[in-house]
Amino acid sequence: MDLHNGRLYWPSTLKDKNRSFDKHYDVAIIGGGMSGALCAYSLTEAGLNVSIIEKRTMASGSSAANTGLLQFSNDIMLHDLIDQIGEEKAVRFYKLCLEAIDNLERVAMNLPLSPEFIRRKSIYYASSTRHLSKLKKEYKVLKEHGFPVEYWSKKEIKQRLPFSKPGALITNGDAEVNPYRFVNGIIDYLKAGQKTTIFENLEAGRVEEAADGVNIHTSEGIIQASHLVHATGYETPPIDKKIGTEVNRSYAIATEPIEDLSQWHERALIWETKRPYLYMRSTVDNRIIAGGLDEDPPEAPQNERKIEKRGKQIEKEVQKLFPDLDIKMDYAWGASFGESLDNLPYIGKHPEKERTYYLLCYGGNGTVYSMLGSNILRDLILNRTNQDADIVKLDR
Numbered sequence: 001m002d003l004h005n006g007r008l009y010w011p012s013t014l015k016d017k018n019r020s021f022d023k024h025y026d027v028a029i030i031g032g033g034m035s036g037a038l039c040a041y042s043l044t045e046a047g048l049n050v051s052i053i054e055k056r057t058m059a060s061g062s063s064a065a066n067t068g069l070l071q072f073s074n075d076i077m078l079h080d081l082i083d084q085i086g087e088e089k090a091v092r093f094y095k096l097c098l099e100a101i102d103n104l105e106r107v108a109m110n111l112p113l114s115p116e117f118i119r120r121k122s123i124y125y126a127s128s129t130r131h132l133s134k135l136k137k138e139y140k141v142l143k144e145h146g147f148p149v150e151y152w153s154k155k156e157i158k159q160r161l162p163f164s165k166p167g168a169l170i171t172n173g174d175a176e177v178n179p180y181r182f183v184n185g186i187i188d189y190l191k192a193g194q195k196t197t198i199f200e201n202l203e204a205g206r207v208e209e210a211a212d213g214v215n216i217h218t219s220e221g222i223i224q225a226s227h228l229v230h231a232t233g234y235e236t237p238p239i240d241k242k243i244g245t246e247v248n249r250s251y252a253i254a255t256e257p258i259e260d261l262s263q264w265h266e267r268a269l270i271w272e273t274k275r276p277y278l279y280m281r282s283t284v285d286n287r288i289i290a291g292g293l294d295e296d297p298p299e300a301p302q303n304e305r306k307i308e309k310r311g312k313q314i315e316k317e318v319q320k321l322f323p324d325l326d327i328k329m330d331y332a333w334g335a336s337f338g339e340s341l342d343n344l345p346y347i348g349k350h351p352e353k354e355r356t357y358y359l360l361c362y363g364g365n366g367t368v369y370s371m372l373g374s375n376i377l378r379d380l381i382l383n384r385t386n387q388d389a390d391i392v393k394l395d396r
Contacts, residue, residue, distance in 0.1 A: 019220060021223060024224045025050060025223070025224070025225040026049045026225065026226050027048055027051075027225055027226065027229060028051045028052075028053060028214065028223055028228050029050060029051065029053065029231050030204045030228070030231065030232060031230065031231035031235075032052050032054025032056075032057070033054075033059060033062055033231070034062075034063045034183055034366065034370050035233065035359045035370040036052050036231035036359075037052075037059070037182075037183045037186040038107070038186065038370045038371055038374045039377060040052055041107060041186050042375055044190060044193060044195040046382060050190075051196070051199060052196065052197070052199065053199045053202055053204045053216065053223065054200050055201070055203035055204070056200070058200060059183035059184055059187075062233045062234055062335060063183050063233075065252070066366070067289050068176050068177045068182075068289070069122075069176060069281055070104060071097075071101075071122050071174045071269065071364075071365060072094060072098040072171065072174065072368070073094075075339070075363055078091070078094050078141050078147075079137050081093065081343070085344075093388075094145075096391075098173055099372070100371040101173060101174065103371050103375070104177070104367065104371050107186065107371075108177065108182065111186060111188070111189050112188050112192065113185045113188065114181070115182035115185050116283075117175060117176070117182070119174070121171065121266055121268040123152075123169075123268045123270045124171065124272070125157065126165055126168065126273050127165075127272045127274035127277075128274070131274070132166050132167050135167055135273060139151045139169055149170065149171050149172070150172075151170070154166055160265040163321045163322070174269055199223070202218050202220060203218065204216050204217070204223075205219070207228060209228075209354070209355050209356060213226045214355050214356065216228065227355045228357065229358070229377060230359070230360070232360070234362075246338070247338040248339070249295060249297055250293065250294045251301075251307065251332070251333070252289065252314070253291070253315060254288070254289050254330055255287050255288045255327055258287070258288065258325055259286070261288075261325075263322065264322070269281050278318075287330070292314060293310050293313060294337065300334055301334035306334075314332075315328075315329045339363050340363065345362055345363060345366075346358055347359055347360070347369070347377065347394075348377070348380065348389055349394070351394055351395040357380065357381065358394060359374065373392065376388055
């Protein structure tokens with residue numbers, strides 16, 4: 001629960017003795033969630049000195065509510081994305097997502113604590129027979145462009161799982177992760193490398209951009225950097241109305257541990273074609289995490305009874321798919337969830353500013369977008385050519 005709200009006076013009378021504002025950074029990042037952490041990782045690996053400014057504590061925002069499914073398939077199917085932005089760009093974007101999962105695995109292997117990164121297949125089933133033609137079209141396009149995909153008929157689904165659906169796409173190369181451990185592991189890694197300064201419980205305010213850098217005003221002083229990255233998640237981005245986004249909210253649960261999940265084929269990630277969709281995965285301690293029931297209000301729900309009610313609805317949907325398992329909800333939560341109007345993230349330089357960048361990873365593939373976007377921003381900040389930046393630029 002919230003113990004207080006507003007701007008408190010007493011904490012301002014004692015400053016953090018470890019904070020130093022006299023250092024100039026190559027890059028300052030506003031936002032200490034998944035996007036901010038991965039961006040800092042990519043930039044420090046390229047030899048830059050970085051600071052992260054987080055108004056709460058690291059990974060305490062959307063990253064703590066993230067369900068940790070990592071997939072190269074997107075909320076918009078590849079064949080629909082081809083119709084939207086053309087074949088070359090659409091296929092390249094899907095390839096970037098697949099490459100990003102490999103990159104996330106490499107990051108995970110470097111961390112001082114395990115983020116529980118595990119490679120998984122994904123099962124994307126048709127919610128009804130009306131969706132079969134679309135699913136088969138997607139299979140054909142993915143296969144044609146070399147993506148690791150299979151198609152299962154209704155009979156093949158029933159042979160491998162305790163439920164029956166009209167058909168399904170099976171994609172290889174996906175993964176699951178514990179997002180909270182992942183972000184905190186990255187932060188521990190960055191601190192050990194001594195190229196990243198973390199400012200927690202410090203809110204960034206006005207930003208001044210000059211020819212040689214940016215000045216970020218905070219309640220405790222000014223942080224100076226050559227470049228600034230906004231990695232603010234679903235918070236209102238400080239870019240006025242130049243980008244099109246829609247913030248809703250979603251719900252998720254984690255069940256009690258289940259002794260035997262052997263009937264769950266290879267513990268694959270599972271999602272469906274209807275919108276909003278149900279999705280689920282397992283955890284290392286044999287829980288099921290499942291989510292869905294997206295709705296319009298952008299604010300995270302405050303009513304615990306409503307969260308409990310929505311959680312029970314998700315629990316029932318999981319039970320329908322796995323009728324022989326004893327499904328008991330143990331945790332339930334609701335959180336804000338943002339999507340762009342064209343189903344692509346917003347990553348790149350401010351259209352009118354030379355030293356200000358954005359890593360806004362709206363959509364169901366937020367962690368994957370954060371990884372691919374971090375590498376794009378690294379190249380832009382270092383003045384390297386990156387042909388992929390055009391796909392996700394802010395003024396597209």
